[in-house]
Amino acid sequence: MTTSTYYRKTKIDGISIFYREAGAKDLPPLLLLHGLPSSSRMYEPLFSRLSDRYRLIAPDYPGFGHSNWPDPEHFDYTFETIASIMLRFVQQIDLASYTLYMQDYGGPIGFRMALTHPERIAGLIVQNAVAHNEGLGTSWDLRRAYWDNRADHEEAMRNNLLSLSAARLRHVGSDPSVELYNPDLWTDEFAFLSSPGQLKIQSNLFYDYRTNVAEYSKWQRWLQQTQPNLLVLWGKYDPSFDPGEPERFRHDVPKAQVHILDAGHFAIDTKADEIAALVNDFLKLAAP
Numbered sequence: 468m469t470t471s472t473y474y475r476k477t478k479i480d481g482i483s484i485f486y487r488e489a490g491a492k493d494l495p496p497l498l499l500l501h502g503l504p505s506s507s508r509m510y511e512p513l514f515s516r517l518s519d520r521y522r523l524i525a526p527d528y529p530g531f532g533h534s535n536w537p538d539p540e541h542f543d544y545t546f547e548t549i550a551s552i553m554l555r556f557v558q559q560i561d562l563a564s565y566t567l568y569m570q571d572y573g574g575p576i577g578f579r580m581a582l583t584h585p586e587r588i589a590g591l592i593v594q595n596a597v598a599h600n601e602g603l604g605t606s607w608d609l610r611r612a613y614w615d616n617r618a619d620h621e622e623a624m625r626n627n628l629l630s631l632s633a634a635r636l637r638h639v640g641s642d643p644s645v646e647l648y649n650p651d652l653w654t655d656e657f658a659f660l661s662s663p664g665q666l667k668i669q670s671n672l673f674y675d676y677r678t679n680v681a682e683y684s685k686w687q688r689w690l691q692q693t694q695p696n697l698l699v700l701w702g703k704y705d706p707s708f709d710p711g712e713p714e715r716f717r718h719d720v721p722k723a724q725v726h727i728l729d730a731g732h733f734a735i736d737t738k739a740d741e742i743a744a745l746v747n748d749f750l751k752l753a754a755p
Contacts, residue, residue, distance in 0.1 A: 482537060500525075502733070504659060520750075526553065544672040573596060598683055609627050625670065704729070
């Protein structure tokens with residue numbers, strides 16, 4: 468049995484933030500933070516499987532999905548800025564404590580939120596998100612060069628990160644079961660990336676990704692010192708991140724639950740049933 472999903476908006480500093488919400492307000496809350504170049508839409512399969520037992524809330528960041536896309540000439544597209552807005556978002560909707568589900572870009576945003584207000588964190592679910600420099604594989608060589616010299620590598624980086632072929636590769640990766648993937652996943656995302664203003668927005672935000680690498684040691688120390696309830700879900704066909712990253716999380720938090728899935732970077736694409744079951748088992752123990 469599932470409950471209705473509500474599609475809502477709230478304003479923060481004049482920016483309209485869109486979010487999906489399902490589940491009764493007295494149920495344990497799960498805050499879902501999406502990746503690039505997706506939106507809260509990526510979590511719809513979990514909404515349909517978990518909202519009878521948990522309160523699910525999935526916002527779109529500024530510059531993504533149905534939230535406002537402020538002009539990058541006047542808005543600072545950084546992970547610090549987005550994390551700050553997400554913190555005000557949870558305060559605005561009266562979310563005092565929650566389990567964080569962090570995928571891809573959701574990782575650096577979620578870790579900033581967790582370190583700012585650790586008392587709000589009932590548990591962490593990490594799904595194909597990185598907190599160790601070694602987690603960035605060889606595909607990041609060009610991206611690191613972009614951080615060192617943006618002007619000389621802007622065009623190559625956009626082809627590497629924001630093209631249609633890159634959008635498809637992000638989903639399918641090296642998964643041999645290509646026929647399981649709905650091609651609408653990457654054609655819709657490429658249409659989004661092709662919208663006016665998006666190249667500048669996403670280029671600015673990805674240029675700021677270098678600040679995440681500088682924060683990794685801080686996040687690792689926090690994990691090691693606090694030993695939070697931690698579930699790591701990892702699509703093993705992910706072309707973006709090093710496959711050894713799940714074990715690095717286990718090194719930081721030895722009691723962490725770690726599950727390697729026959730899936731890609733966006734593992735919910737093909738393993739929604741399995742992920743929902745693992746999340747449900749985890750939340751039974753982690754949720755307040």
